[in-house]
Amino acid sequence: MKLHSLTAHNFMPYKGKIELTFPQDEQRNVMIVFGDNMRGKTSLLNAIRWAFYGEAVGRHSHPIPLQEIVNKDAALVDDWRVEVHIKFDANGHAYDLRRVAERRQMVATPSRPEDFTRSIHLTRDGSAVSGDQVEAEIGLIAPKQISRFFLFDGELLQEYETLLIEDSQQGQQIKEAIEQVLGVPALTNGRVDIQTILKQAQKRQNADLKQIAGLEKQAERQAELTGKIDAIDRDLENLNAKLKKVREERTTLDDEVEAAQSVIGAKAKLDAKLGEQKTLLDDCERKEAERLDLLSGAWKDLLETQIQIRRNQLERERRELMESIKKRSGLAQKVSDLQQLLHTRECPTCEQVLSDERRSQIGEALGKAEAELQSIDDSSAALQEISGQIDAISKIRGINARDRLRQVEKDLQGYHVRLTQIENDIEKLRDEIAGYDTAEIARKRVLLAEKTREEGRLQGDIKDQSAERKKLVDELAVSQKAIEGLTKDRTQRSTVKVSLCSDLERVFSQSIEQLRDKLRKRVEELANDAFRHMTTQKSYRGLEINNNYGLQIVDSSGRHVAVRSAGAEQIVALSLIDGLNRTGRAAGPVIMDTPFGRLDLNHRDNILSYLPSVTSQFVLLVHSGEIRKETDLAVIAERVGAVYEIKEISSTQSRLERATL
Numbered sequence: 001m002k003l004h005s006l007t008a009h010n011f012m013p014y015k016g017k018i019e020l021t022f023p024q025d026e027q028r029n030v031m032i033v034f035g036d037n038m039r040g041k042t043s044l045l046n047a048i049r050w051a052f053y054g055e056a057v058g059r060h061s062h063p064i065p066l067q068e069i070v071n072k073d074a075a076l077v078d079d080w081r082v083e084v085h086i087k088f089d090a091n092g093h094a095y096d097l098r099r100v101a102e103r104r105q106m107v108a109t110p111s112r113p114e115d116f117t118r119s120i121h122l123t124r125d126g127s128a129v130s131g132d133q134v135e136a137e138i139g140l141i142a143p144k145q146i147s148r149f150f151l152f153d154g155e156l157l158q159e160y161e162t163l164l165i166e167d168s169q170q171g172q173q174i175k176e177a178i179e180q181v182l183g184v185p186a187l188t189n190g191r192v193d194i195q196t197i198l199k200q201a202q203k204r205q206n207a208d209l210k211q212i213a214g215l216e217k218q219a220e221r222q223a224e225l226t227g228k229i230d231a232i233d234r235d236l237e238n239l240n241a242k243l244k245k246v247r248e249e250r251t252t253l254d255d256e257v258e259a260a261q262s263v264i265g266a267k268a269k270l271d272a273k274l275g276e277q278k279t280l281l282d283d284c285e286r287k288e289a290e291r292l293d294l295l296s297g298a299w300k301d302l303l304e305t306q307i308q309i310r311r312n313q314l315e316r317e318r319r320e321l322m323e324s325i326k327k328r329s330g331l332a333q334k335v336s337d338l339q340q341l342l343h344t345r346e347c348p349t350c351e352q353v354l355s356d357e358r359r360s361q362i363g364e365a366l367g368k369a370e371a372e373l374q375s376i377d378d379s380s381a382a383l384q385e386i387s388g389q390i391d392a393i394s395k396i397r398g399i400n401a402r403d404r405l406r407q408v409e410k411d412l413q414g415y416h417v418r419l420t421q422i423e424n425d426i427e428k429l430r431d432e433i434a435g436y437d438t439a440e441i442a443r444k445r446v447l448l449a450e451k452t453r454e455e456g457r458l459q460g461d462i463k464d465q466s467a468e469r470k471k472l473v474d475e476l477a478v479s480q481k482a483i484e485g486l487t488k489d490r491t492q493r494s495t496v497k498v499s500l501c502s503d504l505e506r507v508f509s510q511s512i513e514q515l516r517d518k519l520r521k522r523v524e525e526l527a528n529d530a531f532r533h534m535t536t537q538k539s540y541r542g543l544e545i546n547n548n549y550g551l552q553i554v555d556s557s558g559r560h561v562a563v564r565s566a567g568a569e570q571i572v573a574l575s576l577i578d579g580l581n582r583t584g585r586a587a588g589p590v591i592m593d594t595p596f597g598r599l600d601l602n603h604r605d606n607i608l609s610y611l612p613s614v615t616s617q618f619v620l621l622v623h624s625g626e627i628r629k630e631t632d633l634a635v636i637a638e639r640v641g642a643v644y645e646i647k648e649i650s651s652t653q654s655r656l657e658r659a660t661l
Contacts, residue, residue, distance in 0.1 A: 001088060001089065001090040001091075001141060001142060001588035001589060001616065002022075002024065002088060002089045002090075002588075002589065002616045002617060003022040003048075003086065003087075003088045003589050003617060004021070004022060004024070004087040004088055004089065005019065005020065005021050005022065005085075005086070005087045006019070006020040006022075006044075006047060006048065006051075006084070006085070006086050007019045007020075007083075007084070007085040007086075008047045008083065008084045008085070009081065009082060009083040009084075010070055010071040010074040010079060010080075010081060010082045010083070011043060011046075011047050011050075011069065011071065011082055011083075011084060012040065012043035012046065012047075012056075012069060012071060013039065013040040013043055013071065013652065013653055013654040014040060014043065014071060014653075014654060014655075014656065015071045015073045015074045015649075015653050016074070018655075018656040019656075020033075020044070020642075020644065020656070021642060022589075022617055022619070022642065023617065023640075023641025023642045024641075025641055026616075027638075027639065028638070028639055028640065028641035029612055029615070029616065029617045029618060029639065029641060030612050030617075030618045030619075030620070030636055030639045030640045030641060030642075031617065031618070031619045031620070031640070031641060031642040031643070031644070032619075032620045032622065032627070032629070032633070032640060032642075032643050032644070033619070033620065033621045033622070033643075033644045033645075033646065033656075034622060034623070034624065034627070034629060034643070034644070034645045034646065034659070035621070035622075035623060035645065035646030035654070036623055036624065036646070036648070037623055039646045039648055039654050040646050040654040040656075041593055041594065041621035041622075041623070041646065042153065042593050042621070043056075044591075044621060045151055045153065045591055045593050045621060046064070046069075047084045048084075048086065048151055048591065049147060049151050050069070050084055050099060051084040051085070051086045051097055051098075051099050052086075052097070052138055052142060052144075052147070053138075053144050053147065054099060054118070054120070056069055062251065062252075062255070065112065065113055066082075066101055066110075066113040066116050066118075067110045067111060067112060067113065067115065067116070069082055069101075070082050070101075070110075071652070071653065072652040072653075073650070073652050073653050075109075080102065080103035080110060080116075081100070081101070081102045081103070082100070082101050082102075083098065083099065083100045083101075084098075084099050085097070085098045085099075086098075090141045090142070090588075091140075091141065093124050093125050094124070094125055094126070095122065095123065095124055095141070096121075096122070096123040097120075097121070097122050097138075098120070098121045098122075099118070099119070099120045099121075100118070100119050100120075100121075101116045101117070101118045101119075102116060102117050103115060103116060103117075104116065104117055120134050120135075121134075122134045122137060122138070124137070142588070150581065150588055150589060150590050150591065151591050152577060152590065152591065152592045152593065153593045153594075187508055187511055187512045187515060188512060190508055191505060191508035191509060191512065194501055194504045194505045194508055195505055197501050198498065198501035198502060198505055199226070199229075199230070201494060201497040201498045201501050202222065202226050202476075202480075202498055203226065204494040204497070205222065205494035205495055205497075205498050206219050206222050206223045206226065207494075208493075208494045208495075218479065218482070221479055222476070222479055222480075225472055225475055225476040225479060226476065228472050229469060229472050229473060229476065232465055232468060232469045232472065233469070235465055236462060236465050236466065236469070239458055239461055239462050239465065240462065242458055243455065243458040243459065243462065246451055246454050246455050246458060247455055249451055250448065250451040250452055250455055253444055253447055253448040253451060254448060256444055257441070257444055257445050257448050260436065260441045260444070262432075263432070263433050263436045263438065263441060264438070264441060266429050266432045266433050267429075267433055267438050269425075269429055270426060270429040270430065270433065273422050273425050273426050273429065274426065276422055277419065277422050277423070277426065280415050280418055280419050280422065281419070283411075283415055284412060284415050284416070284419070287408055287411055287412050287415065288412070290408055291405060291408045291409075291412075294399065294401045294404055294405050294408065295401070295405070297399045297401060298399070298401040298405075300396060300397060300398050300399055300401075301398040301399060301400070301401050301402065303396060303398075304397070304398035307393050307396055307397075310393060311390060311393055311394065314386050314389055314390050314393075315390065317386050318383060318386045318387060318390065321379040321382055321383040321386065322383060324376060324377075324379050325378075325379050325380065325383060327376065328373065328376045328378070328379075331369055331372055331373040331376065332373060334369050335366060335369045335370055335373055338362055338365055338366040338369060339366065341354065341359075341362050342359060342362055342363065342366065345359070477502065480498060480499075480502065516547075519583060520545050520547075520549065521545075522579075522583050523545060523549065523576070523579040523580055523583050524543065524544070524545040524551075524579070525579075526578065526579035526582050526583060527543055527545070527551055527575040527576050527578065527579030527580075528542040528543050528575075528579075529579075530574070530575040530578040530579060530610065530614075531543050531551075531571065531572065531575040533606060533609075533610040534571050534574060534575065534603065534606045534607050534610050535568075535571055535603070535606070536600075536602045536603055536606065537568075539555070539556050540553055540554065540555055540556065540561070541554040541555060541556055541558065542554055543572065543575060544560070549576065549580075551572050551575065551576050553568065553572065567599050567600055567603055570599055570603075571599070571603055571607075574607065578611070578614060582614065588615065588616050588617075589615060589616050589617035589618075589619065590611065590615045590617070590618055590619070591619040591621070592611075592618075592619070592620055592621065593621040594621065594622060594623065594626060596622065596626040596627065601632070604626075604627075604632065605635045608633070608635050608636045609635055609636065612636060612639050629643070629661050633661055637661060640661060642658075643658070643659045643660055643661055644656055644657065644658055644659060645657050645659040
């Protein structure tokens with residue numbers, strides 16, 4: 001299969017007409033489309049999917065409603081027509097496929113897919129394919145089951161990592177999708193048909209056995225087992241229906257909660273900002289109170305100089321009074337000593353009697369000391385008064401109000417600037433969560449957790465019921481063998497039919513397992529080939545596949561590599577995709593959307609060198625963070641046959657332009 005051109009009208013971000021022309025040269029079979037995130041790369045992938053299968057998908061492969069596919073700007077000018085037209089070759093024929101959706105005449109503004117009329121047209125070698133055969137023809141060319149392997153969203157690569165997890169529900173779903181691609185359902189559907197016929201034959205056999213004397217108990221046991229199996233089948237049908245519904249509800253809630261994560265984050269930031277705002281307001285209030293206190297005491301700084309002069313003066317007077325008191329105290333002691341000498345008439349040191357001459361001298365000295373003592377007033381009261389004055393004025397000290405007020409003003413200014421920033425942030429955050437009910441989001445988070453638990457419970461119930469069914473089927477098989485061994489019942493037509501259907505059911509079951517083993521082996525071989533071409537670690541022995549189609553890296557010693565980097569996981573997933581692609585169909589185009597998110601430059605070069613060699617056309621939809629066209633495409637520059645760029649016109653509209661490397 002080889003694509004020639006794609007033309008779209010009003011498809012998602014592309015208002016009006018856009019056109020892509022795919023490279024046809026086998027040696028230049030690479031096309032690269034550059035575009036920033038949210039500009040329309042995935043929409044191109046969806047345009048191809050919609051043309052072939054009538055659906056576009058979003059997250060978790062959920063279908064996008066038709067009214068959401070129409071370009072928003074086109075809808076505003078009342079142009080609701082959407083169309084995709086693809087020309088391609090396949091199986092030696094030239095095809096022209098056109099899918100169109102238009103608003104119904106009586107509908108003013110479509111709000112649901114039913115508000116559109118849809119049509120599809122397909123020509124083969126210029127001749128129209130009849131309408132009832134179009135879907136079947138497309139199914140022969142590119143079955144929908146294999147679309148996930150040639151219309152590939154690189155952002156979903158991590159899904160394939162779950163194939164390594166035993167009993168993983170997501171892994172089981174991917175395994176089923178893989179087996180659909182590889183053709184296993186053809187046999188499983190045949191087994192289901194045989195099992196249905198077998199049930200009918202067993203019921204007829206039970207009815208026949210009841211008519212044969214001596215076999216009533218066998219008939220009752222057979223009927224009992226059959227009834228239990230039918231009951232379990234009904235229970236399994238109900239459980240699977242519930243599981244499907246719960247899974248759909250869970251994935252919807254998961255999308256809604258994930259989409260609301262930014263709102264939840266914004267709410268948390270808003271709460272933090274409001275808390276910071278309150279703290280700053282409290283700080284401002286405290287600083288304002290401090291400023292008022294400083295202003296109320298600033299007068300002390302104005303009196304500081306005069307008070308200091310008076311304080312110095314009083315300090316000098318106090319020192320003088322203290323000297324005077326000290327001197328008077330000394331004179332009083334001298335008078336006392338001299339009076340003692342005159343009274344005792346002897347020297348206190350040598351104990352000799354004083355002479356009259358010496359006593360006269362002492363008398364003169366005593367007179368002078370008494371005269372001087374009388375001339376010095378007692379200053380104790382004055383000293384006490386001055387000390388009191390000094391204590392009083394010492395309490396009136398300056399508070400350095402100017403410098404402290406300057407710092408307070410500086411702090412307040414910083415607080416007000418920060419408050420302004422926070423208030424702006426709060427306003428933006430409130431705008432961001434405006435219209436969202438954060439309580440409703442919290443409710444959905446709780447519901448999501450409950451749906452996840454319910455999904456796990458249902459999976460456990462299905463597993464238990466399936467095990468019980470297998471046990472009953474084995475018992476029924478033993479009972480059936482016993483009945484077949486009875487001579488008188490061996491020729492009963494119903495018994496022969498049961499025996500034949502049982503044998504056919506075993507043949508189908510064995511064939512399914514043999515086919516699965518064969519397909520897994522083939523996928524493993526091709527994936528190994530791809531892995532060796534794409535990995536940069538050449539010491540690895542290769543890959544080993546499990547029953548879920550999960551691939552594990554085997555090192556040079558034959559051991560599984562338990563811890564793999566994100567880049568290694570992506571290489572393994574790409575190897576699986578290539579192995580499945582080449583097992584499930586002939587070489588055809590592969591369109592990959594953002595496939596290089598977690599890869600280093602060397603792995604990227606290896607992928608770019610390898611994949612074009614195993615596909616008829618290799619189309620890359622990439623953003624500048626993955627590929628820099630000026631430097632990263634040297635390894636395949638000579639294989640690039642077409643380059644396009646997606647240009648932003650507005651938040652709701654993009655334009656596609658032809659470009660060069």
